[in-house]
Amino acid sequence: MLPVPTINSFVPPHRTLMGPGPSDVYPQVLSAQSRPTIGHLDPLFVGMMDELKALIQYAFQTENEMTLAVSAPGSAGMETCFVNLVEPGEKVIVCRNGVFGERMRQNVERIGATAVVVDNEWGEPVSPQLVEDALTAHPDAKFLAFVHAETSTGALSDAKTLCQLAQKHDCLSIVDAVTSLGGVELRVDDWGIDAIYSGSQKCLSCVPGLSPVSFSAKAVEKLTQRKTPVQSWFLDQSLVMGYWGSANSGAKRSYHHTAPVNALYALHESLRVLAEEGLENAWQRHQNMHQTLKAGLTKLGLTFVVQECSRLPQLNAVYIPQGVDDAQVRQQLLSEYNLEIGAGLGALAGKAWRIGLMGYGARKENVALCLRALEEVLTQ
Numbered sequence: 001m002l003p004v005p006t007i008n009s010f011v012p013p014h015r016t017l018m019g020p021g022p023s024d025v026y027p028q029v030l031s032a033q034s035r036p037t038i039g040h041l042d043p044l045f046v047g048m049m050d051e052l053k054a055l056i057q058y059a060f061q062t063e064n065e066m067t068l069a070v071s072a073p074g075s076a077g078m079e080t081c082f083v084n085l086v087e088p089g090e091k092v093i094v095c096r097n098g099v100f101g102e103r104m105r106q107n108v109e110r111i112g113a114t115a116v117v118v119d120n121e122w123g124e125p126v127s128p129q130l131v132e133d134a135l136t137a138h139p140d141a142k143f144l145a146f147v148h149a150e151t152s153t154g155a156l157s158d159a160k161t162l163c164q165l166a167q168k169h170d171c172l173s174i175v176d177a178v179t180s181l182g183g184v185e186l187r188v189d190d191w192g193i194d195a196i197y198s199g200s201q202k203c204l205s206c207v208p209g210l211s212p213v214s215f216s217a218k219a220v221e222k223l224t225q226r227k228t229p230v231q232s233w234f235l236d237q238s239l240v241m242g243y244w245g246s247a248n249s250g251a252k253r254s255y256h257h258t259a260p261v262n263a264l265y266a267l268h269e270s271l272r273v274l275a276e277e278g279l280e281n282a283w284q285r286h287q288n289m290h291q292t293l294k295a296g297l298t299k300l301g302l303t304f305v306v307q308e309c310s311r312l313p314q315l316n317a318v319y320i321p322q323g324v325d326d327a328q329v330r331q332q333l334l335s336e337y338n339l340e341i342g343a344g345l346g347a348l349a350g351k352a353w354r355i356g357l358m359g360y361g362a363r364k365e366n367v368a369l370c371l372r373a374l375e376e377v378l379t380q
């Protein structure tokens with residue numbers, strides 16, 4: 001028999017999370033998660049799920065019936081949108097201006113569909129003109145897919161205009177809102193978004209591992225008219241909806257998978273906090289904190305990757321000054337200040353830092369700590 005390992009309970013330190021996510025979790029969300037686990041078909045839990053659905057609808061600003069939280073992280077939300085809607089052989093215009101647009105392309109190709117890639121420079125938003133050109137050149141395209149808030153660069157794209165273009169060319173829009181939800185303006189119904197997914201660990205300041213998604217009536221129609229079955233059993237929304245159900249239909253919930261009960265308590269609490277603050281107030285708070293951070297970073301001589309007009313307040317990518325050791329600075333911030341900032345990703349690896357101001361993390365104490373710590377470390 002193998003010897004019994006002596007391992008202590010894992011007790012992580014209190015870090016301040018100012019990277020690209022996960023962000024600082026609201027204390028009340030952490031305590032909500034530690035409440036007693038109940039059965040996932042317990043009537044009280046089902047009632048909580050109905051409220052959770054209404055809260056997700058509020059955060060997305062949608063009345064879409066097919067709105068729920070996928071029991072897995074943002075990548076599964078991405079996959080949910082693609083595998084349910086796109087069928088082999090179909091054509092998708094995929095906008096790529098960073099890491100996550102490229103992941104969309106990979107999702108499309110794995111389905112056996114064709115991705116027509118519209119490339120923009122890293123750090124730039126998606127160009128509506130290039131998208132319009134691609135839609136015109138490919139009248140057989142069925143979808144337009146893009147990332148609203150590109151976390152790898154900090155660029156915000158004009159989702160409203162892009163979705164209008166999709167509608168004009170009779171395409172369904174698939175939108176990545178993993179980093180945008182709760183941090184910048186996002187209006188699913190007003191902007192005509194057809195399929196959208198997000199993540200719990202960014203501006204919602206919830207624990208990681210859940211992905212709110214929503215499908216418009218047109219997207220649901222596309223799903224119901226599929227000629228081929230959805231190749232993923234777990235992510236097949238027509239099956240999952242039997243579990244999430246319709247709040248008012250009175251239909252009985254049937255078992256699909258065991259919901260992450262306690263994580264859903266956490267999401268319920270974080271969205272409740274967001275609703276209590278009010279979406280527009282939350283968007284404004286992110287903007288205000290960004291302005292304070294920007295002023296301090298500029299004083300330190302740091303310059304931004306993204307131009308001001310398309311810069312995300314919640315993800316501040318700044319170039320690493322010449323001669324500064326990227327890894328050493330981040331390590332020192334972590335060990336001496338318990339502060340995490342993000343490394344550059346993909347084309348920006350080793351060239352930029354990504355400083356997150358997300359959800360509960362978008363507050364004065366965090367901005368002050370980050371500026372003081374960076375100043376001290378960089379002066380050394």
Ligand SMILES: Cc1ncc(COP(=O)(O)O)c(C=O)c1O
Pocket residue numbers: 020021073074075076078100147149150151152176178179199209
């Ligand atoms: C824009 C974007 N899309 C998708 C993802 C994937 O989400 P997750 O890491 O929760 O799977 C991320 C994660 O950072 C992201 O920033």
